[in-house]
């Protein structure tokens with residue numbers, strides 16, 4: 001068969017596939033319309049209709065998404081079987097339901113990603129197809145076993161489908177990440193399909209495809225465990241809104257729309273953390289010591305009077321002694337329930353104590369019983385008279401108790417000493433008062449206490465989010481707030497489970513939470529699966545993603561964290577709460593940690609939660625930066641950690657890294673010169689220092705906000721505003737970004753301005769520069785006003801010497 005014939009054959013098949021897809025789409029559309037036209041019926045019928053409507057809508061979305069690049073690969077197996085691989089699975093409507101196209105996630109598609117000449121996986125030939133719309137514009141064949149008439153080409157290490165891969169890697173970047181279904185590499189495939197049902201860590205240097213792998217794993221898990229994950233949802237947490245925007249199209253392009261994408265800034269429903277944070281603040285607020293500080297802050301709101309307080313009930317003056325209130329407080333704390341739930345126990349004790357006095361006042365006017373109650377042998381709570389001589393029967397007493405409980409003055413004192421607290425108010429009150437900070441964080445040095453302080457009314461920062469979440473745990477639901485019936489039923493189930501656990505373990509659930517001993521059962525473990533499922537399928541028009549995203553206590557079926565190295569100790573606690581089953585994929589690179597509260601060892605971060613029961617996988621090939629740029633990155637990495645190994649770049653560089661040393665007043669000219677030279681279809685970014693020195697607002701893209709196209713200079717530190725303007729003038733739409741926002745992104749050409757200033761930002765300056773230098777797919781330019789300092793000049797000279805040696 002000639003190349004021409006082969007293209008014709010594939011062309012015919014593509015036409016058939018697209019026609020079949022269209023048929024299925026029309027069919028699903030008709031079903032959806034029929035469901036939407038029906039109304040009325042029993043609540044059960046309504047709920048069934050809603051779930052069918054959701055199912056058909058998501059099928060429709062998947063079919064529409066599959067249209068582009070539907071068919072991209074073919075495997076000819078050794079036994080003559082032909083497998084065609086594409087974005088979705090399609091069957092013919094003949095009697096046998098013949099398979100026309102295999103979903104890339106199906107087991108039978110796997111050899112397409114794994115086969116090499118060394119291990120052909122039963123395949124004889126792999127074919128990559130390039131298509132535009134209905135047209136096949138190219139095919140590329142690789143023989144995995146020797147063809148009859150030719151030699152077997154040499155295997156290229158671990159790179160599968162090399163020419164298709166290199167072509168994909170060379171394409172201009174659009175500002176949005178694209179899926180990689182056609183060219184997933186073996187080491188990536190093994191992670192995407194990894195069957196481990198616990199915590200899977202994906203460690204890899206810059207550009208190794210960690211983000212791509214995480215997103216494709218989400219799509220794979222949804223395909224393979226559809227039933228389970230459709231109900232419980234998948235959560236993906238990324239470093240900032242710009243990053244989420246960058247990756248937002250990948251899952252829809254794979255036909256998956258039910259995933260909740262969040263940053264830490266909006267992981268706490270109802271709050272958008274847009275406030276600035278200092279580096280010190282980030283560090284202090286991220287540390288595990290905050291748990292004790294927040295507990296102290298809650299306890300500080302559980303009060304007792306200094307002297308006796310008189311409460312008037314139905315014309316009788318009843319007295320509450322400080323000891324009575326303290327005893328009630330002690331009992332309430334002993335329930336080990338969250339503050340707002342323990343309030344009932346506190347109120348009950350207060351009402352009991354007052355009722356006794358009330359009874360005594362009516363039956364024992366001389367006050368003997370009361371004297372007994374507060375005698376040194378008394379229990380501080382009093383005694384309801386002598387049961388041998390009851391003057392009031394049980395009903396009378398109950399009535400008196402009701403009167404005490406209903407009294408406004410009693411409610412007021414309960415409110416004053418054990419108020420209902422809400423996380424947002426409590427945190428704002430704590431952080432805006434130096435006295436309260438000193439009270440709760442007495443052990444901290446003055447600078448750390450000061451790092452916590454913020455003006456009242458200021459927006460919360462990203463570092464505050466885990467504190468709010470922690471407080472929500474410590475405080476519990478507001479019993480006076482509305483909630484859906486399903487939520488209340490769920491809260492009640494959890495409460496009962498917690499009580500059962502308390503009896504089982506003899507210790508408090510909150511204390512278990514403190515160090516989250518993995519061997520200790522959590523409430524979620526004992527809430528029966530059925531109740532969990534009922535909650536997850538609660539009758540509602542909203543999608544799972546909507547419901548899960550709005551519910552702080554939602555138990556996600558799978559949780560994926562990208563750039564997980566940035567999570568502080570406090571943030572890990574939030575993430576773990578969202579994943580009670582601990583089925584997670586954590587993706588990151590401990591050499592890229594730029595947050596002072598981030599991690600430098602997976603073990604340290606994870607062992608408190610899962611001990612050593614987590615699996616480490618590694619990605620070793622760099623698909624983004626070409627060799628020339630990787631060489632600079634490698635030397636920077638050696639400064640961060642001499643033992644770390646760099647990922648191997650798959651592409652040579654087109655142009656060496658440019659080292660430019662303009663006079664300080666010529667920086668804008670040099671930068672604009674560089675970006676003007678870049679072809680218009682290529683994406684360019686100018687990366688500038690965060691300006692995040694102590695006391696400065698540190699760059700977090702906290703606005704949580706949507707589409708960033710067109711407002712690319714958002715977040716530019718003021719010092720670089722003029723540079724941003726100049727860049728915009730010569731090349732509209734150029735991103736001028738602080739380095740912190742470049743995390744996870746990539747551009748064809750990257751200009752890093754003032755790298756020495758980045759390095760000077762302690763303690764993570766080296767990591768920041770390493771991140772910045774590895775954002776480019778084609779060219780890197782370093783622009784240092786006044787000339788490079790010793791570290792970078794040294795790197796430049798070593799590379800130049802290496803080049804001279806190579807050419808000698």
Ligand SMILES: Nc1ncnc2c1ncn2[C@@H]1O[C@H](COP(=O)(O)OP(=O)(O)OP(=O)(O)O)[C@@H](O)[C@H]1O
Nearest residue numbers: 180183184185206207208209210211212623624744
């Ligand atoms: N198998 C592949 N086929 C085609 N492109 C790929 C493949 N793997 C990765 N890429 C591309 O390489 C680039 C880097 O991938 P990605 O952003 O996922 O890397 P990363 O490890 O998350 O990087 P970083 O840690 O630096 O943010 C992306 O453009 C991605 O699409």
